[in-house]
Structures are given as structure tokens and as C-alpha cells.
Amino acid sequence: MDFDFTDDQNSLRDAVARWVEKGFSFERRHALAKAGGATRAVYAELAELGLTGLAIAEEHGGLGFGAVEAMVVMEELGRGLVNAPYLHGALVAPSLLSFAPAELQAAWLPRMASGEALVVLAHQERAARYRLDQVTTRATESNGSWTVTGAKSLVPAGDEADAFLVPAHTPHGIRIFLVERAACQVRGYPTQDGARAAEIAFTDAPAQLVAENGLVELEGAIDVGIAAVCAEAVGLMERMTALTVEYMNTRKQFGVTLSTFQALRHRIADVKMQLELGRAMSYYATLKLGEPAEQRRRALSQAKVQIGQSVRYVGQQCTQLHGGIGVTDEYVSSHYFKRLTMLEMQFGDTLHHLGEVSARMQDSAGVFA
Structure with missing residues (x-):
């Protein structure tokens, strides 16, 4: 199998890296985090690069690129510690809206591709x-129109989004609905990694049906998100490792x-081994996105397990090797550690995911055959 990137993919990587170098310094990120983490302006800059239309079909104004290109972009955004709801608004949401009726796609996808509209998935509930099958939010149909009642937690960039994709129970099972922000009660707050999230409450909020086979489509969208998280984590770990090596080459102890x-x-050396294990599983996750659901779900969970182990090891070791400066808010490495810690739980x-992998291991081997 050829793991070399194409010229177009390398050009895409270079374009994102140049923007990060020129337009998103650590000082800017730190200032945004201190101001509460609002990053809609950063998202607009990514839109100017055409990145918000990366996964949207050309017929809706997007670029129509695939999973590998998304992985390339996420690695570079991770390496630059870019604080923006890119994976939620530009990768996860379009994957769900691709199942929506044609008129709903026409109303939202072009606006999402241009960066004018930010739509995010609101699926997490407190219990x-x-x-994903534990959904207490309810949707009710009356005279051909839907309303949604319930609550969602930890919605990324929830107080900056224009609309939400909401899984809700119906008499026909779980379905996905689009609910505009104006119809919701939104309480935003900053997160530990300098971003923002929100608690969303719906009370008979008008909704538009996106997908009838909601659980299946939701699982697919979550897998897109997992692959993106894995790629971002690789970029984060790579940069944090480089910072640590640079520090060790300059910091002196006992005169050396x-x-x-x-x-x-x-x-x-052990840190770099974990980084490469994570990179290999990130590639694996991306390449498995096109597989049938059962194989895909197992592969993505396997990747998330390895990434979770890698980010914890790399983050902890690099922070310890820095000593006290590694946990100060003014030093960049501590912010990489915070972001890695958040990604491990996303x-x-x-x-x-270890439980998910175990539940899907149907084969037996060795003495248990």
C-alpha cells in the first residue's frame, strides 16, 4: 500500500502550515483563550482559505475532497494549536447533512462551505x-412539522453556532434534526483547553428532519470526528515533542x-515511539472510514484507544521533562498538554473505546479456538 501523499495533498498541507505560521501565533491563541475562547473570527479565516468547504460537494460550493485531505488539514491545525471548531463545523456536520433532503442541503451546505454558517453536532447528554443510543431528547411531529424538546451538553462552540444537528427520539426510533440557534436556550462557557462549549435546551423548538436512520448516520459522523481527532492529536504530539527536544538541547543542568x-x-525515544504508534493508527482510522459499518466502527475504536494511550504518555512525559515551566500558563507546551487531555475524552x-473494541472482537484464537 502506498502511504505517500500526492502533490495536491502536500500543497494543501503547506498552505495550512503557512497560514498557521503567519496568522496564528501562540500569542494570538493565548489572548483568545484569556478572552473566553470565542473563535468565530478564526473560523472565518479558515473559510477564506477554502478549508470550510473541504468535505462539501462541489455542487454546493465546496471542494469535494476526501478523508485523507481532511487528515492532512487536521494534522497541521493540531501542530499549530489552532483554536477553532473546524472538525465540528467543516467535517462532522457536512457528513450528516449529506443525508438531508435536497432543499435542506441547498439551504445550508453552500453557506457552510463559504464559512457564512457554522453548524455543529449537539449529541451529548448528561447520562x-x-x-450514542442513549437519547432522552424527544421530537414530535404535528401536521408535517417537527418540534424538539430536551437538552444537550458540551456542545462545541455552541454559543457561536448558527444551528445544531440534534439526535432525538421519535416513535420511529432515533432521527437527526436541524434546529436553528434562535429557537434554543444557550448557555456558553470556556473549556479547559481555551475553546468554548455550551449547554443547549430545546422547548418545542421548530426542527427540520435531516436523517431518518438517525443512529446509523450518527455513528458514521462520530467516526469522521474520531478520525479527525486522531489526526489533530498526531500534529499536537509531534509539535510538543519537538518543543521538548528543543528545550532539552538548550536547558542546562550541572553545567551540561x-x-x-x-x-x-x-x-x-519512548515518546517518539508513542508518537509513531499514534500516527500509524491515525492513518488506519482515516483509511477505514470507507469500510462497512461493523469493520469501520471497530477500526475507529481501535485507533481511539491507541491515540488515547499515546496522548497521555506523550503529554505527561514531555511535561515532566520540562519541569516546572511545563505547567505554566505562559509557556506553549502546557497548552498542548491541555488540548491533548481534552482530545483523549472527545x-x-x-x-x-476499549470496551467497544472488546465487544466487537468476535474471533477466537490459540487455545480458545
Whole structure:
């Protein structure tokens, strides 16, 4: 199998990297986080690069690119610690809206491709514990129109979004609905990694039906999100490792640089091993997005388990190798650690996905055959 990137994919990577270098310094990110984490302006800059239309079909004004291109972009955004709801608004939401009726797609996808509209998935509920089939929000139909009643938690950029994609129970099972923000009660707050999230309440909120086979489509969208999280984590780990190596090559202890101590060099070697394991599983996750649901879900959970283990190890080791400066708010490495910690829990934490992998292991081997 050829794992080399095409010229177009490398050009895309370079374009994102150049924007990060010129337009999104750590000082800017730190200032945004201190101001509460609002990043709609950053999202608009990504739209100017054409990135918000990356996964949207050309007929709706997008670029029509695939999963590998999304992975390339997410790696670079992770490496630059870019604080914007890109994976939610430009990757997860379009994957769900692709199942919507033609008129609903025509109303929203062109606006999403241009960055004019931000639509995010609002699926997490307080008692769900990452289980997608645990939905208490209800949708009711009357005279051909739908309304939604319930609540969703930890909605990314919820107080900056224009609309939400909401899984809700109906007499026919779980379905996905689009609810505009004006019809909801929204309470936003900053998150630990400098972004924003919100609690959303729906009380007979007018809704438009997006997908009838809601649970199946929701699982597919979550898998898109997991693959994107894995790619972002690779970029984050790569940059955090580079920062740590740079620090060890300049910081002196007992008159010599830290990099001369063999025990510390061994720890960095282990860090790089975890980084490469994470990178391999990120590629695996991206390439498995086109597989049938059963194989895809297992593969994405396997990838999330490895990424969860890698980000924890890399984050903790790099922070310890920095010493006290590694946990100060003014130093960039601490912000990488915060973001890695948040990613480990996004779309299901490591223990949840370990259980998912276990539940899907139907084969037996060795003495148990």
C-alpha cells in the first residue's frame, strides 16, 4: 500500500502550515483563550482559505475532497494549536447533512462551505456516558412539522453556532434534526483547553428532519470526528515533542544540557515511539472510514484507544521533562498538554473505546479456538 501523499495533498498541507505560521501565533491563541475562547473570527479565516468547504460537494460550493485531505488539514491545525471548531463545523456536520433532503442541503451546505454558517453536532447528554443510543431528547411531529424538546451538553462552540444537528427520539426510533440557534436556550462557557462549549435546551423548538436512520448516520459522523481527532492529536504530539527536544538541547543542568543525560534520551525515544504508534493508527482510522459499518466502527475504536494511550504518555512525559515551566500558563507546551487531555475524552474516552473494541472482537484464537 502506498502511504505517500500526492502533490495536491502536500500543497494543501503547506498552505495550512503557512497560514498557521503567519496568522496564528501562540500569542494570538493565548489572548483568545484569556478572552473566553470565542473563535468565530478564526473560523472565518479558515473559510477564506477554502478549508470550510473541504468535505462539501462541489455542487454546493465546496471542494469535494476526501478523508485523507481532511487528515492532512487536521494534522497541521493540531501542530499549530489552532483554536477553532473546524472538525465540528467543516467535517462532522457536512457528513450528516449529506443525508438531508435536497432543499435542506441547498439551504445550508453552500453557506457552510463559504464559512457564512457554522453548524455543529449537539449529541451529548448528561447520562449517556458516550453511548450514542442513549437519547432522552424527544421530537414530535404535528401536521408535517417537527418540534424538539430536551437538552444537550458540551456542545462545541455552541454559543457561536448558527444551528445544531440534534439526535432525538421519535416513535420511529432515533432521527437527526436541524434546529436553528434562535429557537434554543444557550448557555456558553470556556473549556479547559481555551475553546468554548455550551449547554443547549430545546422547548418545542421548530426542527427540520435531516436523517431518518438517525443512529446509523450518527455513528458514521462520530467516526469522521474520531478520525479527525486522531489526526489533530498526531500534529499536537509531534509539535510538543519537538518543543521538548528543543528545550532539552538548550536547558542546562550541572553545567551540561539535559539532552546529554542518557536516561532522559531514553524517555524521549519512548515518546517518539508513542508518537509513531499514534500516527500509524491515525492513518488506519482515516483509511477505514470507507469500510462497512461493523469493520469501520471497530477500526475507529481501535485507533481511539491507541491515540488515547499515546496522548497521555506523550503529554505527561514531555511535561515532566520540562519541569516546572511545563505547567505554566505562559509557556506553549502546557497548552498542548491541555488540548491533548481534552482530545483523549472527545467522542469517547480510552476506556469507553476499549470496551467497544472488546465487544466487537468476535474471533477466537490459540487455545480458545
